[in-house]
Amino acid sequence: MLEKIRDILLDVLDRDDLDLTLESRPDQVEEWDSMAQIQILVALENEFGIKFTLEESQGIACVGDIVEVVERKMG
Amino acid sequence: MYYKYFMKDVEMDYAQALEYPYDLKKIFRKKKAIKRVLLPTATKAIKIAFLGGSTTAEILDILELFLLKNQIRAEFYESDYNRYYEDAVYGNDKLDEFKPDIVYVHTTGANIQAFPCINQTNAEVDGLIGEELTKFKAIWRGLHHRFSCQIIQNNFEYNHLRALGALDTIDYRGKNCYILKLNQEFARLAEVDDALHINDIHYLSSILGLDEWADRSLWWSSKYALSFNSIPTLAHNISSIICGIYGRTKKCLTLDLDNTLWGGVVGDDGPEGIRLGEGDAVAEAYASFQRYIKLLHSRGVILSVCSKNDEGRAKEGFGSEGSVLGLNDFAAFYANWSPKNQNIENIAKDLNIGGDSIVFVDDNPVERALVSKELPQVAIPELGSDVVDYPALIDRNNYFHTLNITTDDIQRNESYRDNAKRHQEVEHHQNYDDFLKSLGMSAIINSFDHANEVRIAQLINKTNQFNLTGLRVATPQVDEAINNPRYITLYAKLKDKFGDNGLVSVVMGEIQGQTLQIIVWVMSCRVFKRTLESCVMNVLVQKCLEHDIRIIKGRYLATAKNEIVSEHYGDMGFAKLEGDVGSSAWELDVATYRDLDTMINI
Numbered sequence: 001m002l003e004k005i006r007d008i009l010l011d012v013l014d015r016d017d018l019d020l021t022l023e024s025r026p027d028q029v030e031e032w033d034s035m036a037q038i039q040i041l042v043a044l045e046n047e048f049g050i051k052f053t054l055e056e057s058q059g060i061a062c063v064g065d066i067v068e069v070v071e072r073k074m075g
Numbered sequence: 076m077y078y079k080y081f082m083k084d085v086e087m088d089y090a091q092a093l094e095y096p097y098d099l100k101k102i103f104r105k106k107k108a109i110k111r112v113l114l115p116t117a118t119k120a121i122k123i124a125f126l127g128g129s130t131t132a133e134i135l136d137i138l139e140l141f142l143l144k145n146q147i148r149a150e151f152y153e154s155d156y157n158r159y160y161e162d163a164v165y166g167n168d169k170l171d172e173f174k175p176d177i178v179y180v181h182t183t184g185a186n187i188q189a190f191p192c193i194n195q196t197n198a199e200v201d202g203l204i205g206e207e208l209t210k211f212k213a214i215w216r217g218l219h220h221r222f223s224c225q226i227i228q229n230n231f232e233y234n235h236l237r238a239l240g241a242l243d244t245i246d247y248r249g250k251n252c253y254i255l256k257l258n259q260e261f262a263r264l265a266e267v268d269d270a271l272h273i274n275d276i277h278y279l280s281s282i283l284g285l286d287e288w289a290d291r292s293l294w295w296s297s298k299y300a301l302s303f304n305s306i307p308t309l310a311h312n313i314s315s316i317i318c319g320i321y322g323r324t325k326k327c328l329t330l331d332l333d334n335t336l337w338g339g340v341v342g343d344d345g346p347e348g349i350r351l352g353e354g355d356a357v358a359e360a361y362a363s364f365q366r367y368i369k370l371l372h373s374r375g376v377i378l379s380v381c382s383k384n385d386e387g388r389a390k391e392g393f394g395s396e397g398s399v400l401g402l403n404d405f406a407a408f409y410a411n412w413s414p415k416n417q418n419i420e421n422i423a424k425d426l427n428i429g430g431d432s433i434v435f436v437d438d439n440p441v442e443r444a445l446v447s448k449e450l451p452q453v454a455i456p457e458l459g460s461d462v463v464d465y466p467a468l469i470d471r472n473n474y475f476h477t478l479n480i481t482t483d484d485i486q487r488n489e490s491y492r493d494n495a496k497r498h499q500e501v502e503h504h505q506n507y508d509d510f511l512k513s514l515g516m517s518a519i520i521n522s523f524d525h526a527n528e529v530r531i532a533q534l535i536n537k538t539n540q541f542n543l544t545g546l547r548v549a550t551p552q553v554d555e556a557i558n559n560p561r562y563i564t565l566y567a568k569l570k571d572k573f574g575d576n577g578l579v580s581v582v583m584g585e586i587q588g589q590t591l592q593i594i595v596w597v598m599s600c601r602v603f604k605r606t607l608e609s610c611v612m613n614v615l616v617q618k619c620l621e622h623d624i625r626i627i628k629g630r631y632l633a634t635a636k637n638e639i640v641s642e643h644y645g646d647m648g649f650a651k652l653e654g655d656v657g658s659s660a661w662e663l664d665v666a667t668y669r670d671l672d673t674m675i676n677i
Contacts, residue, residue, distance in 0.1 A: 008104065011104040011105060012103070012104060014107035014108065034297070035132050035133070038133075038293070038296070038297055038299075038303075039103060039133070039303075042103060042293075042303040042304075043100075043103050043104050046099060046100050046103065046304070047100065052292065053292065054291075054292040054295055054296060057292060057296055058296060
């Protein structure tokens, strides 16, 4: 799951040289601004066929949060 | 070499993601890569200002891709969040400096100032509509006044909630009733303003459905008035309007026959055996597709056939009782066993249009792949295999979006068909001059007038080949030149024994003392090689003599498509002053001019 999510993140951020871990946070990656954050969430929704609630999308602070929410929603 | 071909495939693949139905996953995940790949294909640069009533960042990114797919590279200005009114009405230095060619006003239902209250009277609600319109008129006036720009303005989508229930579109106090009225007013105002174009989000949101159109959490988290997945639909429509403004509209539908225009194979099943017309659901669906094509044809889209068939058998298909289209509807008919890319190249030659003006419609994915590989400039919808989808797959790609529909559009098909007849006529004559003489051509050449101003602007903007400078204009600029002593203007209409070609050539020059500087000279490709340019030149010199002008100056500026006129001024008797392949300057001493030979009576 982390692998798949990492691919999506790298595509949207247009970087292939990033070493993303569960702890990676937006403020550590220059391209990962608030606009990129929305793009990432939409790409995840389209990829996994899920829909984040407003609270879920607002609560995401690092890659680990994304993995956790997606895994929970995929059940 | 390998690398080059690889790039071409990627380019095609990315361009295809932007063809309806869109590949949403690819667009959003690969948007930066798509941009990188398409960027080198751009041949034109424009400036677009986004004035948003909600967040626009992603719309701008995706619009950029759709424009690049049409070889247009855009530079953008983006207003601060919800500053659209202030930017338009009071201006700001950054925007003034930017000087946009196009301003896109992205307002939506969320930007309507006030909706009717339940205790208001009908007259009070009319007053509200007046106030809302006053706001938008001030925006448009401000923009027109500050920039000579084209404005693209959203209308309003339906509200997804109906507080008045089923009465919401009926009762004058309903939000949706109010929105319908505003949209009607917008349409009315745009109809009389040539530089104002409505981006119909009311329609766009309807085809997607209001629940798809907007994403409520995206609204609350980042103030996007529509969902990301709706953005390609929106951006595509804006891009089509922009392509219309710059004359980058498709002109011709090239159609396959078996299992495209009818069900079955006419060569095997015979004209009685194909499924077309009444009586069975599939046959009716094909007839309905033909009716849609007939509608496109009647508004000026040229039709042609490209089919792997025996020509005689292929034509029998149109004699079948249920056929809506007739052989007369086609300006070119290629039914043979040659590769389709060759036939399409021949069609382009016959009709004197570029491959990028052609939409190729074929149910066979192998043929589509071949044509897309050999002729990447041809547009090819992914037709799928179900006839019920065919009309929408053409319609939603906005291939034929134009700014207005003129009588010339409506007569165009006759004109192209006449051209085909003229082609045959050439065969009967020993030499080309005899042929031209036999056409019995007559021209009407006049200065610009109001009756023809829309067509004049349209011709200038749509003509790519016989266009000396590539300059584009808006109708108000044409309007300004009418009866203006600063300009000498001419348009030409051409008739012959086969029919009326309509208004097909325009020349406009600016008077600078005793010199005339030609700024526009265009002629429709339909009347190439008919000596009309000589005829126009003779009249132009006549006009110059009347205005006591001694020198006529002309410039040739190369574009991707106007190589054919690089020596035009030389042919007209001008002397070359300077220049290279990309640009040249020419001059004519009026006193030395001798009338050019022409086969046209005035």
